[in-house]
Amino acid sequence: MSITVFVNERPVAVPGGSTVAAAVTAFDAGLGRKLADGTARVTDARGIELEPAASLRAGSIIRVLPGARHPDADA
Numbered sequence: 001m002s003i004t005v006f007v008n009e010r011p012v013a014v015p016g017g018s019t020v021a022a023a024v025t026a027f028d029a030g031l032g033r034k035l036a037d038g039t040a041r042v043t044d045a046r047g048i049e050l051e052p053a054a055s056l057r058a059g060s061i062i063r064v065l066p067g068a069r070h071p072d073a074d075a
Contacts (some may be wrong), residue, residue, distance in 0.1 A: 003058035014056070021052035024064055031064050041065050 001014045007027035014023050022040050025032030034040035034051055042050045045061035056062070 003056070005054045005056050005060040005062065005073075006066070007062055008064055016058075017054055018058060019052060020050050023060075023062065024052075024054055034066075035064065038048060039067065057074070 001016045003016050003018070004011050004013055004017075005023050006012070007023055010027065012023055012027045014026050018026075021032060021035055024042060026037050031040060036040060037040060041064075042052065043063050044050055045063070050062060
């Protein structure tokens with residue numbers, strides 16, 4: 001059974017139980033690679049950062065942002 005989630009405001013159909021990373025990759029393979037290599041990050045609709053391995057539910061809204069926060073960036 002597939003569910004619809006929203007990636008950067010666009011509907012994307014993914015299998016139920018899909019991860020954030022899978023939804024981003026289904027939306028745009030290039031963005032999926034950036035998420036995997038740490039050069040992009042993902043937030044929910046409220047701006048809270050999500051882990052790529054987090055599971056999604058139908059209607060989830062995620063936004064892919066360029067750049068990644070590195071732990072030493074705040075030092």
